[in-house]
Amino acid sequence: MSQTNTESTPVIQESIIQAKNIGKQYGNDVILERVSVTVQEGEFITLVGASGCGKSTFLKMILGIEDPSSGDLLLDGKAIPNEPGPDRGIVFQQYSVFPHMTVLENVIAAKGFQKSSLTGYLFGKEKQQAKQEATEMLEKVGLSHALGRYPDELSGGMKQRLAIAQALICKPRILLLDEPFGALDPGIRADMHALVLDLWREHKLTVFMVTHDLKEGFYLGSRLWVFDKVRHDPQAPNAYGASITYDLPLGHAPKELYEEIDDRLRPVDKNTSLSTGSEG
Structure with missing residues (x-):
């Protein structure tokens, strides 16, 4: 039956976070631009992208220790307080x-x-x-x-x-994880992945997790964001900021798309990458 029929359409879950055309810059250095996204309560978002593309900055804005330079960032439809609160917990590397x-x-x-x-x-x-x-x-x-x-x-x-x-x-309602497992050995990281997924389900958390490991980003959670610049100026590399170039429901992305994102995040020689075991 068509979902346009209002009598059969399920109740839409309220959004917990809304970003409306968010921009962030420090002086002349643009970090983020044109970030517009909505997150429903209970989602597990993984954020990937090159170093310096604004992933951690976005987390800090949700936490309340950074303010957007432009646009609106809303929690339950209201501006996020400009200080941390008990409704938002964070774990750093x-x-x-x-x-x-x-x-x-x-x-x-x-x-x-x-x-x-x-x-x-x-x-x-x-x-x-x-x-x-x-x-x-x-x-x-x-x-x-x-x-x-x-x-x-x-x-x-x-x-x-x-x-x-x-x-x-x-x-907290929202758990922010800023590369929490980057310094851990692979075996320990696997244990931590299982722990975080269990806690996410048990406590019905909304989770945002920054990672440099694309495989980790695809494995964890329910949704993946890729932060990347769509505009470049070789003469002024900081003139443009990153935005969300991919917003993917996890478990549905084809292998070819994974490889395309991997190539964009790690534009290095594959033979060198394989021989060094680099994760980028």
């Missing part, structure tokens, strides 16, 4: 943990900063509740055996699990 605190204390502190931006300290029943929630979250990310360890006693993969627990303890 660099481990954002407190070295002087144990694993458990790190996650409790993250919960405390949600309550108090000044000290992060919790007391009484609030502290006991936070401790219980932190313990449960650390069990979900596979760190229940390391509650009393300090960050310098953890492997890279364990530190990223801790950073994810810190982000999720505040129960």
